[in-house]
């Protein structure tokens with residue numbers, strides 16, 4: 001496939017079906033390139049989370065191929081759904097930060113490195129916390145954090161390993177508007193710092209407006225050109 005060097009993940013004819021009848025994602029072809037910022041929008045149930053989970057390697061495709069160039073690939077034909085594992089180089093931030101309650105903030109971030117077999121990395125944990133603006137909270141326990149602070153720690157944990165692809169599934173869904181925007185600022189800073197591609201699934205159109213590119217899910221199909229279509233309909237050029 002051409003241009004793979006700058007690609008964080010590519011999907012070819014990817015579908016995901018649940019049971020016999022629910023086609024959550026249908027025939028998706030796309031490439032997420034390094035350095036891009038994409039908002040994935042669409043109605044509830046349109047397949048955003050499923051697509052993001054496929055890109056994360058958390059689910060196997062029912063048809064098609066997903067490739068993380070230089071890292072891993074998964075083909076529908078040869079994959080055992082139970083065997084799918086998130087490839088090294090891909091990090092995910094979920095709606096709930098899910099920090100380990102008994103560990104302080106620095107230790108929570110450090111844990112991501114230790115699980116990769118890296119030791120003596122306290123300075124990297126602190127650097128990641130600094131990038132998202134919460135270094136001063138390093139000694140606090142998760143129960144001593146606000147929702148927005150906890151989510152920014154989750155962003156630090158996601159980027160400390162230096163991912164090529166940073167995925168976020170409704171990361172602001174539990175936060176008020178102002179706090180949510182601060183979390184998106186942290187995600188953008190994190191992606192800038194690591195050079196990763198950033199894709200955020202969101203219902204918040206204010207957030208979607210901020211990112212460079214907007215992709216739309218409709219009934220499991222991905223429209224990467226809807227923005228162009230909408231602008232043409234309004235008689236405008238590409239934004």
Ligand SMILES: Nc1ncnc2c1ncn2[C@@H]1O[C@H](COP(=O)(O)OP(=O)(O)OP(=O)(O)O)[C@@H](O)[C@H]1O
Nearest residue numbers: 018022023024042043044045046047048049050051
């Ligand atoms: N594990 C599952 N088992 C069965 N059906 C599922 C499963 N996960 C998702 N679905 C179905 O797949 C479709 C897409 O769901 P998905 O969660 O990807 O949509 P979404 O756009 O992220 O929705 P929301 O914005 O509400 O989170 C829905 O019809 C949903 O009911």
